[in-house]
Amino acid sequence: MTTIGDVKEIFARKGLYFEHLPSEDLIVTGMDVVERYITPQGNSKVVLNIKYRGKKGEVSDLFLCEGKVRRRKRVPPPIEETPKPLKLEALPMRQTFEFESEKEAIGYVREAISHLLRDKDYSQGKQRESDLYFEKLLVGFFLNLIPRFDESGLQKAQELIDLRMKYGSENNYGLVAPAFQESLGISLLQQEHWLRSHGELLAAHRIGVYTINNKNPNQIFPFTVYPRNDRDLARYFIQTVQQWPYMRDKYVEYRAEREKQGTLSSPR
């Protein structure tokens, strides 16, 4: 049997408290929420109609309880699986996080970003002012490829800003690099510092920064901005943007393991 004391306790657990309630041992026979109001400060006020057995039989009365309801936000966990290509076959994985040379890194990011855009119905166009140029329904995508986030990378970003001045905001602009650049001379900390220092500037000019997972060319992480008008592409980036923290953790673990073992071999 539920008593007034139980009701008080259940509501208190939710963060709602009654000012006046009858004796705690009285038995509750029914309860309805008459009105609920949430103040601008986020406090809840609930008017309850509680029916209980009093000394002179069943009594029904209104009671106010108030407080701040503690709600747990349910955030769905990000999908860890790399989004599958819509039309093309997925690109083969690499065995290692390291690159032997800048040339190898540039070739790798070129293939990965081209594959993603072709899969989303972009076609490669001829254009000499950026490293890569794609087009879909007359909207251009200017891309510059860099091996690492450094001064020359910033220079390439500046070139994209100049291109935006020339070709307008109707087109998209992106800077593409490998996700982990340690084998090319830039530590993860330096990489992140570069992004913190220049991310706002690049976002202000709507220059997207994309990094490609060193082992999985099918996983491309967006930083700053990405095209929102192309739904397929936006959907892809909405998924991968959530995967970056996990990938970063995996890499840090791998690096720690490698340092511990003193070897250069990469785990599977």
Next chain:
Amino acid sequence: MSEKKFTSKDLLRQLRPTPDLAYEFSNEEVLETAKYFLRYVGYTLEGREHWDNEPVFYAKRREGETNYEILGLVRHSMKEVADGVAQLLKIKRELGEKTEYVIALPPVQERHLIDYMRADDQKLYRDLRENAFSIWICNPHEKSVWCPQGVLRDKRFTEYFKVKFGGDFLGILANMPYRGGRAKDRKQFVEGLME
């Protein structure tokens, strides 16, 4: 350590003693940024660079049958915006309604932006709104511009401003927690922020 929750109100209170400007830039730097920005958006700067000995930027853009014209002047901080409004009113009497008018500032603290617009029963805010004058916050380091007050007829600007939202900074602030909520609550919220 106090167990009291740190609220946004506390944060704003701490911001109050900050200087007017977030970053120090000269008027020339701001003027150059505004001109760069106009070229960036696709405007052509016209030869008119002074008005009553006051440096101004004046530019035009044509899209199809529509001509857009914009004129702006530079002020160093929110304290000088009222003077800028008076100057723009003089110019507006000569150039008319077809031109859009802007006051360009270096990055000012948002706190001061709100304070000055709300002073004297929101006089500056009302002056800006009634005359359709815009405020641009120009960052010469980033070569970026944000428009916290005013809406321009040329929608192309939206794609180039650093932040897409804007137009009515005070209004946005007032609407933030309860979009479409009650006017009384909104007023209370703004009053609360200003305590």
